[in-house]
Amino acid sequence: MKRLINRVRRLPIASQLTVLIGIVLLVLFSVILVTVQTFYTHLIQTQMELRARQIAENLANVALPALLHSDEISLYQNLARVTDQSDIVFVSVLNGDDKVFAWSAPQPYDTLLNLVNLNPTLLRQVRQADYLFEYFPTRALLEVYQPIRTNGTYWGTVLLGLNYQHIEQVARQVRWLSLTVGILLILLVIWGVQKVSESVLAPVQQLVAGTEQVSKGNFDFRLKVEREDELGFLASKFNEMIARLKSYQTRQEELTAQLHEYSEHLEEKVRLATRQLRQIQEEVLQIFHQIPIGLLVVTEGGEIRWFNDELVEVLKIKDRSRLKNANLLAEKVFLDGKFQGKLREVTRAKIESTFRIEFKLSSVSTRLLEVRTQPLLGENSQAVGMIFIIKDVTRETELERQLNRTQRLESMGKLAGGIAHDFNNILAIILPTAQMLKMRLASDAELVPMVETIEKATSKAADLTSQILSFARGSKGGKMEVFNLNDLIREFQTMIGRVVNKNIDIRAQLDENLWNVEADRTQIEQILMNLSMNAVDAMPNGGTLLYRTENLELVDAESMIPQLKPGRYVKLEVVDTGIGMSKEILDRIFDPFFTAKKKEKGTGLGLSMVYGIVRSYRGYIDVSSQPGHGSRFTIYLPATSRKIQNSNGHALQAQPGKWRILVVDDEEMLRSSLKSMLSTLKYRIFEASNGQEAVQLFQKHRHEIDVILMDIQMPVMDGLEAATRIWEEAPDFPIVFSSGYAPPAKFEELRRRGAKNFLKKPYQIKDLVDIIERTLQAS
Structure with a gap:
């Protein structure tokens, strides 16, 4: 009943009024009719319902197998036997979808359809009930709805029509007149009510229809304004409202389109910015790792956040994973405790500074590091960590030291060269004059020795100036010839082996494919002599003196000797296992007149002369030494591609007076x-x-x-x-x-x-x- 009421409520208002008035009239007439008929029909109604139910239950049991097996023939036979009874008007079997599966009736099929009222409400209700009855008093018809079930599964419905006309035959004449009049009145009233409702409620229905169109998004719909009363005013305002909604919709669509376009543009800009940011991050990270300076970033709590590849190389860290997530303040990160202590001190102080510190790679190897510290600033410019910029300046410091030494020696060389030049001019006057005087005084036994003394003194002074000139890089005016340094070393090795102590082992490691050099052979012998005698003096208790040669080709990218131009060089090493030299001596080793020997053992010009000769050939000399670990002198001389020429010169005969x-x-x-x-x-x-x-x-x-x-x-x-x-x-x-x-x-x-x-x-x-x-x- 509730479902029926809800369905009625969903009808239009006019239909609701019509239904309500019809129901009221029907109830009034029904009360009268029911009162009259109740006494006559109650007695037989119970027996008739009992018989109808029994027939319906039997048919349900018979129809179940037919439905399960779709056996329409046998079912039609059984239904026909039931309809042979005079009071059975029809029998119909409906399937699970409430469709007619089989039927039987004495009347034709179209007449049957008129008789059978397939009430959808009862068909739904019977699914949950054991049976349902429906009376049709006007036709003296009782309809029985019997569900067909098995094991709780609904399979269909048996609809049985039972005629109880013979029961009401007498009462029909009595109520026919009243029923006819009542029906006509009810229909007339319903028709009148329907017309009045349609006239009054038609604008409302239009308004409802318009509202439905608007709810579907149709803002072009308009109501027809045919009245000037309140309903007409409502329709007019409704049309104005729809027009404004149409304007709002148009504006909303425009804004939506603009918003969509802006959103797409914004998404594209975001994608582009994200891609650029990712590219910048990759470039910064690549630069961070490829920059040739060690970088270390730590938080204020000491946690290591970032470090680059150069830092690992500078500090020679074998296991770089040891730095990840390490804490500089809480644990030992670096092998050199002094170095880490300095970093801890700066991290706690959060100060900007620059300092140099030695870093121990091992017990015998150290690096000089230049460390620059910079606070890492966060929000409000507050320090949230430290940035350490670490650079290995060992090689740079050594080059600076060598450059300073070279510049100092060049300045001294220029001064010495100027003095030697003037001094040689004086000697150039004295020596020939003494020789001419000796020739003219050849018969004077008393004066000749005096002139010879002057000659000898002049020769010694010339030797001294020659050494000064060698230091001054100007002694390249001798006889230039092409020769192989290995041949010179073998000859010199044999010669010096005769004069040094037997407890000194003289060895040679010579490159058999050594390139030739072009130089004054006497000067190169002088270099070997000075370096060898210094080595011998450094080994008073014996040791090893080694000569080593090899070829060396320098190119721009590979040259670690900035004093040399790219090209081919012959490398000569003179190595001893003597007492070695301190850093203070090494800084002045090539200074003229500087010597670490006793006064009677050296003048301080030997190594200065070696330095000058090497530089005069555009070569380079380097020395390394540590106290107690001997010394190593390394000389680089330009190589030549010219071959050695065998000279077979002959003595020339002077022809005085001819030229x-x-x-x-x-x-x-x-x-x-x-x-x-x-x-x-x-x-x-x-x-x-x-x-x-x-x-x-x-x-x-x-x-x-x-x-x-x-x-x-x-x-x-x-x-x-x-x-x-x-x-x-x-x-x-x-x-x-x-x-x-x-x-x-x-x-x-x-x-x-x-x-x-x-x-x-x-x-x-x-x-x-x-x-x-x-x-x-x-x-």
Whole structure:
């Protein structure tokens, strides 16, 4: 009943009014009819219902197998036997979907359909009930709804129509008139009510329909305003409301589209920003790990947050996982406790600082580290940790020390070279003059020894200045030749083995494919002699002296020796197992006149001379030593691709008086001495005090001059420029260059331009005559 009431409530208002009024009228007439008929029908109703139920139950039992097996034929036979009874109007079997499965009735099928009222409400109710009855008094028809079940499963319904017309035949005549009148009145009232309701409630129904359209999103719907009463006013306002909603919807769609477009644009910008941020993070992380400086980031509590690959390399950390999540303040992170203690101190203080500290890699190996600290700032610029920038400056410090030493030695070399130059000019006057005086006093037994004493003293002074010049990098004016350093070392090894103590073991590890060098052989022997004697002096109780050679090719990316240009070099090592040297001695080892030996054992010029000779060949010398661990001197000399030439020279015969010589020197005393000496030998002499005069004199007496003796260092115009001017007019004109000292660069430039003959001041008469004769005969 509740379902029926709810269904009625969902009907339109007009239908509800019609139904309500019809029900009221029906109830009034029904009360009268029921009162009249109750007494007559009650007695037989019970018997009739009992009989109808029994028939229906029997049919349900018969219909169940037919439904299960879809056996319509047998079911129709059974139904036909039941409808043979005169009071059975029809029998119908419905399946589980309430569809007619089988039926039987004396009347035709269409008539049966009119008789059978398939009440959907009863069909739903019978699923849960044992049976249901429905009376149709107007047709004297009782309908029985009997469910077909098995094991609680609903399979269908047996609908039985029982005619009890014979029971009411008498009462029908009595109530027919009243029933007819009542029905007509009810229909008339219902029709009237329906018309009035439709007229009054039609605008309301339109409003309901419009509301339904709006709820579905149709804002184009409009109500027809046909009335001027309250319902017409309501319809007009409803239309205005829909128009505003339409405007709001249009604006909302525009805003939604703009919002969607902005959202997509924003999403694209977010994706782009995210991709850029990820790329920046990757680049920063790559830079962080590839930067050639160690980086360490710790929190204020000491936890290690970040560290890069260079830090692991600088500190030689074998297990880098040991640093991850380690605490600098609470546990031992680094092997060097002093180093970690300093980092802890700075972390607690949260200060910016720069300091240098030694880091022990092992018991015998240390690194000098430069550490710069910077607080890591968080919100409100508060320090939340520390950044440590750690750089290995061991090599840099060593290079600075070497550079300072090189610059100091070069400055001292320039000073020594200037002094030696002037001193050699003086000796160049004294030595030939003494030799000429000795020749003229050959018969004076008393004076000759005195002149020889002057000659010997001058020679010793010349040796001293030669050593000074070697230090000054200007002693490259000797005889240049191509030779193999291994041959020189073997000869020198045999020679020095005869003079040193037998408790010194002399060894050699020589590269058999060693490249050749081009140098003054005597100077290289001098280097070996000085280094070897120093090594012997450092091993008073015996030891090992080792000579080692090898080839070395330096390129830009591989060169660890900034003093050398890229190229091929011959490497020579002289190693001893002596007493070694302290750092203080190493810093001054190449200073002239500095010695760690006793006064009677050294002058302090040996290693200075070695340094100067090596630098004059554009080479490099390095030394490493520790007290008690011996010393190692390493020399790098430029290699040459030229092959060794076998020289079979023959003695030259001087021809005094044959040649005409132009003497060019800014020292007047030296020119006067040379003129006197060469005139004595019957040479014809021209004089010039500088290069400019020499050029002018050559241009004037070109065909009267056979050879030029040219000083290199002169005012106004030096020997290099003067020779260049002369060679422009007369290529390959014989010139002998002479100097007490000249920078190595000038010697290199002279050789590059073709100069072959050099005479070092001071020189003896025979040396001067010999080189003049060689030069002229070669030309």
